[in-house]
Amino acid sequence: MRLIYFIALCLFSFQLSAQDTGSIIGKLTDKEMNDDPLPFANVVIKGTTTGTTSDFDGLYEIAGVEPGTYVVSYSYLGYETVDIPDVIVEAGKVTTINVPMSAGGGFELSEVVVTTVSRKDSEMALLLDQKKAITLETSIGAQELARKGVSDAATAVTKVTGISKEEGSGNVYVRGLGDRFNITTLNGLPLPSNNTSKKNIDLGVFTSSIIESIGIDKTYNAANYGDFGGANVNIVSRNYNGDGFFDVSASVGGNTEALGVDQFYLNDGPDFSGFYNSDIPNNPFSDTFDTSWNREAVGTPVNSSFSLKGGDSYTIGDESRLSIFGVASFSNKHSYNEGINNGQPNVGNGLPNSAFDFTTFDYSTATTLMGNVGYRINNANNIKYNLLVLNNSSQKQQEFFGILDREDDAPEGGGFIQRATFERTTLYVHQLLGEHNLSENIDVNWGGAYNYVKNLVPDRRQNTVLPVRNNNPDGPKSFALVSAASENHRFFQELDEQEIAANLSATYKFKENEDEGFDGKLTVGYNGRFKSVDFDATQFNYRFLRPNDQPEVDIRQIDQYFDQNPLSAGLYQIGTFRGGASIPGSLNPQTFGGEQQINAAFVTLEYKFNPKLTLFAGLRGEQITQEIDWNTTFGEDSSKLDTFEFLPSLALKYELNEKQNLRFATSKTYTLPQFKERAPFLFQEDITQDSYGNPDLQNSTNYNFDLRWELFPTSSEILSFGVFAKYIENPINTFLVVSAANDLSYANTGDSATAFGVELEARVNLFENEIEIADDFLEERLSLGGNISYLNTNQKLQSEKVANETSLAAAFTNTEAPLQGASDIIVNGDISFYKELKNNKDLNATIAANYFSERLYALGSTGRGHLMDKGFVTLDFISSMQLNEHFKIGISAKNLLNPLIERVTENAEGELDTVNPAVPGFLEDGPVTDLSYKRGSDLSLTLTFSF
Template sequence: MKRFFVFFSACFTVVAGAQETGSIAGKLTDKEYNNEPLAFANILIKGTTKGTTSDFDGLYEIANLDPGTYTVVYSYLGYETVEIPNINVEVGKVSTINVPLSASQGVSLDEVVVTTVARKDSEVALLLDQKKAVTLETSIGAQELARKGASDAATAVSKVTGISKDEGSGNVYVRGLGDRFNITTLNGLPLPSNNTSKKNIDLGIFGTSIIQSIGIDKTFNAANYGDFGGANININSRDYNGSGFFELSAQTGANTEAVGVDQFYLNDGPDFSGFYNSDIPNNPFSDTFSTSWDRETSSTPINSSFSLKGGDAFNLGGNTRLNFFAVGSFSNNNGYREGVNRGAPNVGNGLPNSDFDYERYSYNTSTTLMTNVGLRLGTGTALKYNFLLLNNSQQKQEEFSGIIDREDDAPEGGGFIQRATFDRTTLYIHQLLGKHDIGDNFEVNWGGAYNYVKNVVPDRRQNTLLPVRNNRPDGPKSFALVSAASENHRFFQELDEEEIAANLSATYKFKKNEEDFDGKLTLGYNGRFKNVDFDATQFNFQFLDINNQPEVDPRNIDAYFEENPLSSGLYQIRTFRGPASFGGALEPQTYGGEQQINAAYLTFEYKFSPKFTVFAGARGEQITQSINWNTVIQGEDSNELDIFEFLPSLSFKYALNDKQNLRFAASRTYTLPQFKERAPFLFQEEINQDSFGNPELKNSINYNFDLRWELFPTSSEIISLGVFGKLIENPINTFLVVSAANDLSYANTGDNATAFGAELEVRLNVLNKEKETENSVLKESLSIGGNISYLNTNQELDSQKVSEETNLSAAFTNTEAPLQGASDIILNGDVSYFTEFSENKNLRSTLAINYFSERLFALGSTGRGHLVDKGYATLDLISKAQLGKHLGIGLNLRNLLNPLIERVNENAEGKLDTENPAVPGFLEDGPVTVLSYKKGINLSLSLTYRF
């Protein structure tokens, strides 16, 4: 097997470049038979050997044409030959030519319909849009996503300058600013979050099969929502305008860490599909839970994915055109982690309060169903409907062995915790979009969306066992000494979020020039109305009669409950509100609320000269965020945040020459706290990591500045250098609350924070060759690309400010700190190679590397240093071969370096005594590792067939 992969990867050597081409496509009809499709007609580019024939539906396409003007010849035996001259082919665009043929009479040119549509997924087309745009948006399209092997939107965005991915999730850091500073939209309309802990939806749930392009705007545009500090990430869903196609693909693979274990384990209950759910039993206090406490043996952890996609476009007469695209896919993957997991080190001796050897088995699924329908009515009206269903699940079997509490539970080791978690998110999105050109100089755009997201954590199960005697950590275990009832529990959580969003804008264009208009004035409205409902119930098993508790086999916990029913008196079941005898015991802990944003904006764009263009805007937003809760921590109460923000913005572009631009942008924005950050609910989502919200949390204000120089040597090359700065007033951070429990919460931790940095991007063609054969012109190309960013961030930390503005206590170890999630250095690079062997046979390969330096995970407090995630590099090899007109294969090797993922406490005093692990101690000063593991190398082999 090893030799096979070595040989295969050697055959698929390094890495592919984009083609600077366009295409001609369309439909042939028979005028003699009521314009029925005309199959097997000949289409030829005059003066070349390039051509094709129409299929059964009369459809044809000639791809990979160099930019230029062509004459196209259409012929069929017994029919008039038709020549269409002066067909313009543009880079990254499809010129659609629909031609009726006749046997008895010629065809006049006014019967031929010619339209040109931009290929919005093309690298070259997107780079051309970037060159022309006034604002500083960067886009990555489907063509580049495939070349770099990005399987989802999170991986795709992390290839952009200054952006890094949050380990273990699909959230990203932009210029050192994390989740709360970004905003995510789909086709310009906002998306809900799929996680109570996050503001933005997990980008990892958007597979690239549904993505046409992703726009990353790091500067504020008044047409976008003002809750912005890092980037507005807009996913454009894929549509289709070419000839009909249907594609089937399958992929299989494995993770080296997962297949390397002797036996793979998961939870009882969840199934292969990821659509599992489990309700609270009718009588939970009678111990009637149907799922096992113990881990279940799983089958061989092989990853797989399957997808079907297709699309078509039809001319309905005149200039009316209907197009549709649909995709359905399912994928799963298995993972395994092994390492250490430790609590925060104690002040003074540096010993971590908890110290575990850690294992995690995981199984994730992703199901996608998307369809969109577009209708173009004449040349002035376009309508589009999008539907998207996403169902994602994560199943985790986690096991912790060692010291649970150095001063209490298993102080010398031998403690055992296992947690079985299933987390499922289902998202429904409906969007209706419209565009209307009224005359040459007036345009109206509108859009509406209804989003619904449900997140469930059904029957999370946790067990904690302690040694019968502390001085015998390897001896028998039991529940006898477990003091906290919550250490053994079953937990049920449900989040429902509904959202309605609307966009409306009207643009007036004035002072017409040769290509467009010098001036554009846009007046718009955005509305976003959200309802959130969250409830959770936890059933804690409190153990009684300590002297009579039997020994328990950690691998057969079910036996304890089978042999000792509730009536035995050895334990009782209670919620956080109390035991069964308490009348409100089954009342869930809840929080919910409404958020309303109404915004109006005005933007003005004017080209003062062929070189100098200004884009200015002003936006006003009225934000109301009301929250209510009923929790054990603070009882039943409510709170409302009601603010109005005025948000100006200014950008300009100065064209130094035809190939160089100088850009500047400045703006004022805000950062809004999220529902979870304001809800006083205790979240116990991870072992060693509990958190609760702070109702007194306020919004931050951000001032943003950017300056960038760009050089476009060719239509597919770019060299750019930029500098930026940010000033953040009242920054929001996660911090360690001064309390016996050492929980995390949220606060405006200082008066201000700053971020300054520089970004360099280079994308160049090293090789572009053509070889003419008898039947076609074959191409070979080699390109390189890379970007690097340097960040310098700093924020003031003020414990007194937190105490005065909230009911919480803070004791920051330092008075200053970097921004959470900010790496000093972020680096991306890729080398791409493409070669054609014949017209329908080619090889495309990419070698991509990503690196980020260490970054702050959480602020240090009460004498402890900061928790810091160490930096690391990833290396991927992505290869695809087209073996004919219909068949393609691919090989992906991801995370080839398989680095150690490590989190440390940077100021902890000591180092583990590895020579005497039974009694952990510290020998010398140095950072303490609090979390470490390896993700493994992911290998996958794919097969695609296009009908």
């Protein structure tokens, strides 16, 4: 009704005034974006309040203008203001002015109006890109990140339909598909992982200060790498095209759980900065380590951050421009968890084999340095260099009290484990990118990257202390009854990964249309990705001897035991898995590593059959080689995966009208096993669960289908509904190996898996007003956004397949299961209020909520039900106020509801599909809690000063 009323009013007004007044119309184009239409630019008759903004197609109209001669001013945030003088308006006539706009060149610098906001930051501009795109890509820009108080890329992507985040990490699930199914790129070039356990880099390391936009493409096209099943997440780093600016920002805050403890504890060695490292000492078998076993009290756990951000651009000659942008930031965060952490339950009685009350003190840091330089010539050649350096660290003091093993260590309780872990990851990214318009018909794009990752775990320390007598769990403690040498250890790990990546493509445009564009685009290209991985780890185990002579131990004074009982006392020995000091080569680390090479060629065709129907089709061929060798406790060997993948893709877009689109997409892709998943190395990253790789692991093949309808009521609103389906051959899963240790490993656990889902998204303005003041309009807006997805997944589980294709044994409780990480329901919602109080003063407030239903963490095995993460709701409040042109203040309160985070083993259902007939019965005394805790609410206050 609002739209009909507006149209009727415009027509009525036009009929009354058309004969006595004139109009100014035209089209605005964006020279920065190959003369694409420029929407949402301001058009004003200077000296008046009469004006308008351009629409999605860059078109504008100022109607009802009194006859006369005027100066018309065109402006856009971050672009040069263009003033057109001597515009004559005549009664009953239309004056047409078509204006190209850019960030510089072609106009006097004195006429340039400068801001720090770029076109691609804008929510409306990104919504326009989504409307124009042929594939199903959703983008989130810096403007929306700021409005929703999003601090990193991991949180950003969870605002997109069908995406949820893994608790305690920056890894995401897209339509129920986890880490191994997704791919992460920076400016279109691939990024390495910062974690041996993951394929993708932790998105949480990318702070919002370095992000211009994040594109999430849930459908595959042949121009992208084919190792894709869920989404391609592309982070676009910030660029700058305006005049010089410099911002300083600082924040302070805290986590309610961390601030609520009487004393916060960490461990010896690491410092405030997060740049700590420690090497193995020269004579480790003589116990020459210089760090303490004991925990250390620290000050008040206050969170803080500080950042510097600036940019400038310079016009060189008549048609060239140099742009510079840089960010430097540091932040730290304290967190505290306490709760329950249990091992897998026994089938017979439902009791967990290990049962702990635990506490975790965590101090993390994030240091970011990003800079880029761009040089543009004649609007036809653009070259950019990007540098990104990230240093992230996590320091944890973990303490576990209870039963270590119901049949062995501390069977009645009273056991104590403490683990002190510092992990540091440093990432260096160098990128050189080029865009060239060689002629009206030919474009060439290229890019190259060198990436380097170093992951360190220096001197992880673990102590295990048991009651002197099992029947007296509250009595004195000692090392006497500790059964495994590895329960007390010092561990050193280093991962080095280097990667070179290259993109090259050429586009030929043909069949010119009436709008001076082209209906056809043919692109051919090449992608290369060459990675080397080098991992080594050494663990020094403390084996305790002469149990009858072992003294009592104060769990808070572990150092005291070693001070009073030196190595020469003969109460303990130090050795690696290769042996002690007397064994040659005992200091040789466990290692795995290798190389991965991907060479790909592709061709894509974009063709507009008519104004409504557009096709985007592609073919891609990838040659993949992955070689890995290892020397670990599992032995010394090597393995090679060598395969060629042929990957077609097809997308169709049908414009029902100027506001509605209908889209269809289908493709074939694959899922490649990662080095860790194929490396036989025992990872002991969790107190209650170990894992190792499977060298027999093979690719999965994915078939993807999407259908979506979209409605764009206005330039800032969207309503969409979509359905999708996936069929996966040879799916990869994490599963519980049938063995005495019950470790986790990876396998192609069945022949097929399916996923079907529906997605609904809406973004509407509940109301928006413009209040006229002396020389401007003040905007007021209340907007509502939300999305919901429903997902149904199923996979066939075959224990026999695992046994036949690998050296491992599986005993799946059921023959079917949902996909790992898949929630049936995911809901995101936010409501935002924006009000301009006066020039350079405004208020922005947002309430954002997220919910995901329970999801599979690990497959049910050996008579147990599935291990499930329970769903929960998060609620955030974010507000900021621009006080004047220099000062901005912001407050945020995140995770206000502070829900219980819980993981449970469910009762078993269905049949036991196992090749192991000795597995007894089913778990019936459940569900059994495996993990539960609260992570607290995060509160912060931020002040920004702009020069």
